[in-house]
Amino acid sequence: MANTGSNATRRSSLPVVVIGAGPVGLAAAAHLAARGQSFLLLEAQPAVGWSARQWQHVRLFSPWKYNLDPLAAELLGRTGWVAPLADAHPTGGELVEQYLEPLAAHPAIAPHLRLRHRVLAVARQGRDRLLTTGRSAAPFVVRVETPLGETDILARAVIDASGAVPNPLGASGLPAIGEEAMRHRIFYGIPDVLGQHRARYAGRRVLVVGSGHSAFNVLLDLVQLAAEEPGTSVMWAVRRDSLAGRFGGGERDELPERGRLGQRAQAIVEQGLVKLVTGFRLTRIEETPDGLVAVGEGHSLAPVDEIVAATGFRPDLAPLRELRLSLDPITEAPVELAPLIDPNVHSCGTVPPHGFKELRHPEEGFFLLGLKSYGRAPTFLMRTGYEQARSVVAALTGDWEAAERVELVLPHTGVCSGPVAADGEAACCEPAARPEPVLIRPAVRSRACC
Structure with a gap:
């Protein structure tokens, strides 16, 4: 008994380790600092917000008011920092420069930040998983x-907010045969088509694979490039047999820029500015004298010069192999969170707020936050991660009332993924009336929002 108490005392004097200095990891650090907790913030890259720096040219469809953690903004305000206009829409670069870098430099966080510190593994001292x-x-x-x-x-x-890694092109979840060998002609994510990467795509035949918002941004930029650079052509391949409901809620979306992004993407398809191929499940990439040929189940596409993989993300769980995690077998998200975000059953694109209860694992004291907590589901908003950080840090400090309290109402997407009706639209009910913030209860979180 005495030894157990001694171990507990020793453990309580140790820091909380936060993995990843992106928006959510920095938010967790801010909440830990505000509560007087000892912590270390570990970032694998040479600068904070590394992921956002890779799409710094992209303008977010969510305004600043959804991209600032309220407590972090309060901490910054005490240093004379002036918050951006709440309804303005930042680019990835502006998010880094105007928010993430000042937050990382805050005297409550900077001494605890360690750059170029890549986490290789997490385990329990002296105990393997067994x-x-x-x-x-x-x-x-x-x-x-x-x-x-x-x-x-x-x-x-340990709070793991290290983000996610890109999915491969292969429709089976594996890299397509030939994908690794052709990586120098494949871009994963959102290339800066009209800026830094213009020469790579100007006058070239480009295939975009993927059906989400990242693909929309790439396609719109490529269509503009094609109007300016003769010889540029754009092909778009998606696995789905139909794009019904994929362009978003349009005017029904409570984030108007998200709705407009989908409408613009739909317009370039309807105008024939993009060659759309549906039901294409890529299995192989072949290099031929005429270019790269994407081979699917049953047919091949015309040769192209470059491929953009906008196929979503998945968590890198390899460093967590010695931990006891409770992950949904489908989404790879925490089991309590999975029913809220599983695109196979989720009836609308809006995810209700959630906190430490949905993020718990059998490994007491370990949490996945941010994009990594969503596993392979694509519905993450930055402000959702901030709410996760607030709730988890409150739980780690024993403030259970704050940990269970919901302090966030998210905008509805106006889009659903239900059965397709006769008019080609996805069937959906109207969003339910918004409740006042209440304690998270199992009965409330057991169903999707509409």
Whole structure:
């Protein structure tokens, strides 16, 4: 008994380790700092907000008021920082420059930030995944690759907000045969078609694979490039047999720019500015004298020069192999969160707020936050991650009332993924009336929003 108490006391003196200095990881750090908690913020890259820097040219469809963590903004305000206009829409670059970099430089966070610290693995000290005895009292071991070599950091809790990695092109979830060999002609994400990467795509035949908002942004830029650069052509391949409901809720979307993005994408397809191929499930990429040929189940596409993979993301779970996680077998999200976001059953695109209860794992003190917590589901909004961070940090400090309280109402998308009706639209009911913020109850979170 005495030894257990000693271990518990030792563990309580250790820091909370936050993995990933993107928007959600920085928000978690801000909440830990505000509550006087010891923490370390580990970032694998040489600068904070690394993911946003890769799409710095893209304008977000959510305005600033949904991209600022309220407490973080309050901390910054005390230093003289002036918040951007609430209804303005930042680019990825503006998000970094006007918010993430000032937040990382805040005196409550900067001393605890470690750049170029890549987390290789997380485990329990002295216990592999199999051993149960004394597990909950043992500190976490975070193995980190630093500029000076590998080291282990002990932590009393771990918040993993490290984001996600791009999905491969293959329709089976595996890289297409030939994909790895052709990576130098494949861009994963949203290339800066009209700026930094213009020469790569001007006058070229480009295939875009994927059916989400990232694909919309790429397609719209490529169509503009084609109008300016002769010889540029755009092909769009999607796995779905129909795009009904995929262009969003239009005027019904409570984020108007998100609705307009879908409408613009639909317009370029209807105008024939993009060659659309539906029901295409890519299995192989072949290099021929005429270009890259994407081979699907039963047929091939015309040769192209470049491919853009806008196929979504998945979590990198390899560093967490020695932890006991409770992940949904379909989405790879925490099991309590999965029913709220599973695109196979989720009847609308809006995800209700959620907190530590939905994010818990059998490994006490470990949480996945942000995009990584959503597994393979694509419905993440930044402000959702901030609410996760607020609730989880409150739980880690024993403030259960704050941890269970919902402090966020999210905008409805106006789009549903239900059965397609005769008019080609996805069937959907009207959004339910918004309740006042209440404690998260199992009965409330058991169903989708509409």
